[in-house]
Amino acid sequence: MTHATHPLRNGGQILIQQLRRHGARRVFLVPGESYLPCIDALNEHRDAIDPIVCRQESGAAYMAEAYGKLTNEPGICFVTRGPGATNASIGVHTAFQDSTPMILFIGQVGNDFIEREAFQEIDYRRMFGPMTKWVAQIDDPARIPEYIARAYAVATSGRPGPVVLALPEDTLWGEASVADVEPRPRLHSHPSRAQLDELGQRLEQAERPFLLLGGSGWTEQAQHQVAAFAERFALPVGVAWRRLECFDQRHEAFVGHVGNGMHDALRERLEACDLLIAVGTRLGEATSEGYSWIESPTPRQALVHVYPDPEELGHVYRPSQAINADVVGFAGALEALSPATPPPWQAETQAARRAYLATLEPQEAPGPLSLDRVSQTVDRVLDGKGCISVGAGNYALYAHRYVRFSGLGSSLAPTVGSMGYGLPAAISSKLEHPKRPAVCYAGDGCFQMNLQELGVALQYRLGIVVLVFNNGMWGTIRAHQEHDFPGREIALTFTNPAFATLIQAYGGQGEIVEDDATFEDAFRRALSFAERERLPALIELRYDADGIAPGQRLSAIREAALSHPASPTPGAQQP
Structure with missing residues (x-):
């Protein structure tokens, strides 16, 4: 009208x-x-x-x-x-x-x-x-x-x-x-008192509970409320695939990143848990590792599924208890729950935490430059500050394993597994939080899908730091190829430009690192340049391509496949 x-x-x-x-x-x-x-x-x-x-x-x-x-x-x-x-x-x-x-x-x-x-x-x-x-x-x-x-x-x-x-x-x-329309307040959905009582009863009866967090819409207050709930009930807490920002991983309750690439002890714990409280996450293919540790349609574990969309509840899994609530509404309601007696699984949660901390020790890697130690250094230097963004590729597994993400805004990672995401996401992070470090992890192929956006960093004077993982091939697909067609590598390598020189065309600083001894100083120089000049800095990491993932080598994948031939895995996807 x-x-x-x-x-x-x-x-x-x-x-x-x-x-x-x-x-x-x-x-x-x-x-x-x-x-x-x-x-x-x-x-x-x-x-x-x-x-x-x-x-x-x-x-x-x-x-x-x-x-x-x-x-x-x-x-x-x-x-x-x-x-x-x-x-x-x-x-x-x-x-x-x-x-x-x-x-x-x-x-x-x-x-x-x-x-x-x-x-x-x-x-x-x-x-x-x-x-x-x-x-x-x-x-x-x-x-x-x-x-x-x-x-x-x-x-x-x-x-x-x-x-x-x-x-x-x-x-x-x-x-x-025509008149403008005023915005409406954000609405939140909450669990009922009866649902909270049922959840409390399930916790009283449980012996091996697990709290899994994921999805979107989190606030700092909601994360603090969930952390307090986990502390009261001594619950082990994991985050869903590429939802690393959903919980402060330095918290004593945190026990790991759930999904592709998770460590064996965590997978065993998930399979053995008798109460899984999944909050905000759909429990998709990557988080469930192909619907394996939690089965569809009827999980072995008692599943309490908390999700803001009622159509998702029961869509893939038949939960023991379905709660239609968003993460903010559910987190606020948790303040009403406290254990009547000290939870009997405290020692198990502490053991799960120790198992997670053990995974932070670097794995053996080929060549003079260890990507495990690179990410360990990134974690130590950043010390919980700033944001790390990734696209898709095995290189991202190093950040996911060794960086202890500190909560909201600390990670930007596409759960859809799309390439070319890391650089634009780092730019967006720096625009939103100009005083916080923004570090982009990018494979050499992934980076070249959107490297033109360095022009945005130049134009708006955004001091981001880009780590380019240069192994001269589509590494994730190569790993699949060696598994399914061992020894028949073809059509997966490419010739790269001089990345450290390329960044100079965008007003930035570039370096090449080829060994462990020189990475930390180069990283600190990049952070300093980016902050001082408000322009992008880039470090090209040249490493042995045989090191394809933490603790894994392409040569070992090939040898195993040749020793035990298996049917090809269709539909290999970007991690």
């Missing part, structure tokens, strides 16, 4: 004003003529909204997704139609599987050209439907406030996720006199 008392504005002005009303502080974009009125309207909000001009739409979408992880508010991304939208789709898919609030705005052909396969035209409802919470097209400028308000509500409610809104040119150039 239009009202003559409201100023006449074009669609771009209405949209950007509505974003400001909802608290948007930063938008990530690759400019396109299809949404020029939105770009122009940013002029009126220079004091409130910071436009970050990216170099490619996948980088922009990744930055927006990382912003959503860091703030629990929708990351805002603008891209042009057609090629821009397809490039950005990888960030949307990441936001969907990672349950991250995000809104992607896409320019669209005018309604007078629609359904003619006009220049760069795509039906975005069909394209994005399976990987978003909501896809829509705004055909009337007077309804823009309504759509934006709904987009924020959908992206942040229940299980958070991405929303895609298409913006036809006639909508953005058209005018309307």
Whole structure:
């Protein structure tokens, strides 16, 4: 409905004003003529909204997704139609599987050209439907406030996720006199008193409980409340696959990162536990190691599944107790639970903690440069400060194993396992927390998928540090290849540029490290340069490619496969 008392504005002005009303502080974009009125309207909000001009739409979408992880508010991304939208789709898919609030705005052909396969035209409802919470097209400028308000509500409610809104040119150039819609307070779902009583009874009857945390939407208060709950009940705490920021790993209750690459003692503990309390996590394929240590549809363990989306409860696993609550609401309610007597499993929790600490000792590695010791040094030098981002590849396993992440904002890792994520995520972290270190772990292949975003670090003077793990091949796939087709390596190697020289073109500092003795000094120099000059620093790590993962060698994988031939594993995925 239009009202003559409201100023006449074009669609771009209405949209950007509505974003400001909802608290948007930063938008990530690759400019396109299809949404020029939105770009122009940013002029009126220079004091409130910071436009970050990216170099490619996948980088922009990744930055927006990382912003959503860091703030629990929708990351805002603008891209042009057609090629821009397809490039950005990888960030949307990441936001969907990672349950991250995000809104992607896409320019669209005018309604007078629609359904003619006009220049760069795509039906975005069909394209994005399976990987978003909501896809829509705004055909009337007077309804823009309504759509934006709904987009924020959908992206942040229940299980958070991405929303895609298409913006036809006639909508953005058209005018309307319409009122803005005020944002609504964030709603949280809570467990009932009866559900808390049942959970308390299950804890009283348990002998080997385990608390597993994951998902999105965590706040510092919620993490403190869950930590206090774990302390009262002496519970061992693990974090789900690539949800390393969900719990302070220096806490005495923390016993490990659950999922691909976890240590044997932790897997055995999970298989043997008689009460699994899973909070905020879907218990997906990577966390469950292919639905192995916890079986679908009926787990061996008594499963208390706490999740904000009721459709997820019972979707893969039949829980013994299902609690429809988000992590904030559930964490706050836990203050009502305390054990009547000291929990009998305290010694088991302490043993699990010792087993985790033992995994922090570096594994044997080939060659003069040990990636185990590299990550051990990173952990010691950072001492719980800053953020480490990763993309996909076996190199990420070193950070996951040896770095003790300190809670919210300390880790940015795509659970979807998408490559090229680490650099844009580090940039987003540095924009949000300019005084905190931002360290990007990147494989040599992963880094080259989005290295153009170094231009953003240069333009906005962002002192990030990039560790490039150079083994000259697609290492994760090579490990799968040696397992399934031993001794038949082909099509997995590549020739790299001089990374340490390349960074200089972006105003940065670069070094090459080839042995353990020189890494710490190089890392400290990189951190110092990045902080002092507010420009990127890069360390190229050249290491023996036989060291493919902590404690594992490609040659050993090949030998084992040749000794015990197995059927090929279909569908090998990026870790």
